[in-house]
Amino acid sequence: MLRIRNLESGYGTLRVLKGVSMHVNPGEIVTIIGANGSGKSTLLATVSGILRPAAGEILFGGDSISGLPAEKTVHRGCALVPEGRQIFGTMTVKENLILGAYPARKKLGRDGIKAGLERIYGYFPKLKEREGQLGGTLSGGEQQMLAIGRALMSGPRLLMLDEPSTGLAPIIVKAIFRIISRLRDEGNTILLVEQNARAALAVADRGYVIETGQIILEGSSGELLNNNDVQRAYLGKDYKSISE
């Protein structure tokens, strides 16, 4: 579904991604784990069109989407839930969701959008309660739900999530990851970027480890969970517990 080859990207002259290659197959959850500043968010920003790649190739469903601006990428069916949620703070929850359906508004029509809203409210009943409230007044967890719901409204073929667990209470993180695996069970394809490696690997099928702009490790979630380097660097285990 998504195939990235030798992608290089960054901000101005600063090269953050130094030749990243990876792929996502239809129907799977793939996670990219890595520390702060390793290039996780830059990767998603480049795929979604917020940043232009400096070199390399991004293929989505067989077509090149390299350098396509964000508003066109989402029309192709590749939606991003951005870092820091980026909801429309001055608009109501319902309006936020309706705007999410913007790329598909012609295809869906009025009834389709209504059905989409009901579907999102099914995932996140809290949003239904807060329907008429301004987005900016929601709690962090609710905002994250709203951001995910908004991205789902267009019925994307690939959903990319950038650090959905940041700044949220553990119980909320759990709820959000439950929804993520439910989405996969319903046939969605998900690319999940996370700092919280344990939670991400628990739901993902496969994973990549990114460090200073390069993929240093890849494998199934099970392999990565049992990998000594991953355990030490990202799962918080020390040498002693690994060697035991």
Add this chain to the structure above:
Amino acid sequence: MAFEQVLQYILSGVTNGSIYAIVAIGFNIVYNTTGIINFAQGEFLMLGGMTAISLSQFMPLPLAILFAVIITSLAGAMIDFVFIRRLRNPSVLMMIIVTIGLSIVIREMALHIWDEKVRSLPYFTGSEVTSISILGAYISPQVLWVLGVCGLMVLLLGLFFRYTATGRSMRACSSNKTAAGLCGINTGNMVTISFMLSAAMGALAGCVISPITQTQYDSGTSLAIKGFTVAILGGMGNSTGAVVGGLLIGMLESFSISVLPMAYKDAISLAILILILFIRPSGLFGSREESALKEF
């Protein structure tokens, strides 16, 4: 004060107030999509009025006004195409300064095209001496035109921003540009539409008020200042606020004449502007909650 006199003051206040409200709403449209205050808004009124006056010599009045509105909205689009769009990583402040520069350029261009003579469109119905009596106060039928056109524009705009996909997308751009792009909204085009819309509204208002207030190459400036005050008073971006704020300031101005010398009329709105900025910067209707969520 006699009842008729009070009524006369009220009517003149309402007339001026609705003109200010229209200018303020023009500010709001651009503000709502871009977060910038377009200080060339007053110039749109002047351009609309002047163009209609020139065209009305060759064609019937309604047609002249229609073309003036179209031409001015194209000028609005051009401001975006030629200047705003070209800025690389523009900050809000940078764009505001560009619009201030543009307002000066447009004014000077108008001076060269139309010279400094004061002109005006003919009255839409009747002439300058026609008047209608309302409970003993006398008003020109043009005042009713101003009120009607202003009211209709406010109503249609409100519906547009709340219920149409384009209107909603324009608000989304103002709320969060990155997110709007991620939702598939072409933010650049929305900015163009907002400039066209505010220019068209300004032009129409400029035509309707021309018979009463007259039009000159620099008549946009003072309107822009009043309109800006009203926009701030009502809460930036809030159309209902703009209408109430406009009527309030119009009324204060017209009643001030009975107690203060005429020369202080303009000082009043500026004094109000400073007061609001000190006491309640979010305006009468801007919710504090909402303005805390805005960047500017």
